Amino acid sequence: MATINDVARAAGVSISTVSYALSGKRAIGAATRDRIDAAVAQLGYRPNAGARMLAGSRTNLLALSAPLHADTYAPAHMTFVLAIAEAAREFDYDTVLLVQDEAVNGLRRMVSSKLVDGIVLLDVDRDDNRVPLVRELDIPVTLVGIPADTAGLTCVDLDFEAAARLSVERLAALGHRQIGLIGHPLDLYARGSNFPIRFRDAFVEAAADKGVALHFVMPEQEPASVRAAVEELRQSLPEMTAVVLNANEPVHTMLLELLRSDGVSIPNDLSILSACSSFPTDMLDPPLDVIPLPALITGRRGVELTMHQLDGFSEPVVELVPPSYITRGSTSSVA
Amino acid sequence: MATINDVARAAGVSISTVSYALSGKRAIGAATRDRIDAAVAQLGYRPNAGARMLAGSRTNLLALSAPLHADTYAPAHMTFVLAIAEAAREFDYDTVLLVQDEAVNGLRRMVSSKLVDGIVLLDVDRDDNRVPLVRELDIPVTLVGIPADTAGLTCVDLDFEAAARLSVERLAALGHRQIGLIGHPLDLYARGSNFPIRFRDAFVEAAADKGVALHFVMPEQEPASVRAAVEELRQSLPEMTAVVLNANEPVHTMLLELLRSDGVSIPNDLSILSACSSFPTDMLDPPLDVIPLPALITGRRGVELTMHQLDGFSEPVVELVPPSYITRGSTSSVA
């Protein structure tokens, strides 16, 4: 493998000139630059990562802490991981993946061995055990997700509270007075999971504000449980005209299948809105109105905020991405 | 951050002694070792990753090439990624994640910058564009999955052919003479995806061997498509008494839901076997007999084979993990 010495020799310059030509950190004569570029291309030279880390101030490596809980929904999770790894590449960074219980130890290891320049945390719980560690770490960190106490932290996430309000407001404006809310499985809330709780609480509040009757169910991801949940909604809200889903894709499919076999027509008999979904709802039958969870946007933003910190921009911020509403014809006004 | 010099000074020894004490590469006096350990603990010393990479022969970093196709099934994929990242940790390795179109360029970058000691490839197609590159790379590589031409490559995967034969043999032994096979969506086969094709071809062959009538369908992951597939099976095989699923979890759920609403009793009316599934089939209703796709085993084995190569063990091998059959009561003999 060619080294910077080989390139310097081939181009007839010193290694510092090669280094500067490659980093662009000082002006280089056109002829010199051409000779260097040619030598680099011909030798297939690529700087040695270890040497660069040791001599320079950057490792060009980013740690992605992605602990996976038993109840982690893989597709959404994968979208975030992808978004972050790809965004990192745009800044010429590679991503070191930290999983599972390695969460806290792994972060410590990354930092004290100076392997990475920054960290992005995924899957942040309200009361996340990585947060205390992150506070004392002297390295750029961004949380994708909002813990209970954000003091001193840089965070980014969809504005779930605004998404919940938007859900209620849209349906209330269409005349709906009884709305069923289908949430995630119970244990997610019990564990202190982040966004399901934020969404639920804001939804309850917005419903109260708008004078909308609300019932909340948390089915498991299986047909029988979804069926029972729908029954419960019908019992509690005899005049229910709309359902909001803050749930995973399989629950959507099961619900639509169930309504179909019950002969329920959407949106004539029932309006349906999918809230904070990371999967495409236009593939469903029928396609559903949706307030997307923009994993690509928040994931990428997590990387950008980390890079900003690397550039010395270090004021902690909590960035909330405003929700958007996409119409697919699954809601209508009450007759 | 403490360096090896700080530790050496605190322990009253030379840095080489510290280095050897930490690596265990030569004998150290008990008293000396104690002083070094104490200094390391007190200073919170951890070797600088860049310096280690540059001076040593190992980077302790493994590249995981995990391109995600549009039709990648996230849960199975995530299980592999997890298995590999965790197995790597057991060898004191961290994992650099390479995604998407970065596939080929990313590998090149890893190798020429000497960032990683080895590579594991996931999601290997029959005719994978990473394979030619990997052949010319002078670094340990293991493919999890078997490409069409394995010359010179180290690969590991479930023995899908054996799994297909095992499926047919078990059902044939129970007296089933007409078996429906529900595969993955059509485009997977069209794209030259790896294991679905291997499974299908071996299944067809084994069925012929056993004199079993077979019909093969490839539904999309939606209720209507699964329903149509089942109809097609019933048309083609009027005496069908068993169905084998080589499909993703949602298709399982949809099929069982559909059979339930049709009043089909399992296994009395129909035997069902889930083949090469990476998710737990005992959570289904009813639980299904399964030949598991042991992602944890093959993923971990992929890492182990890479480590073997690092230790100088470099004969290319194709390791096929033998399938196992787990009974859950969803199959029975034909009356």
Place this chain on the structure above:
DNA sequence: CTGAAAGCGCTTACAG
């Protein structure tokens, strides 16, 4: 616009 040289923090022969 370019070069000589120090130094980043380790590992590992070489010596004793």
Place this chain on the structure above:
DNA sequence: CTGAAAGCGCTTACAG
């Protein structure tokens, strides 16, 4: 059992 020292391949003041 331990140490002094070379060297890994870069980056970046320091000089000119």
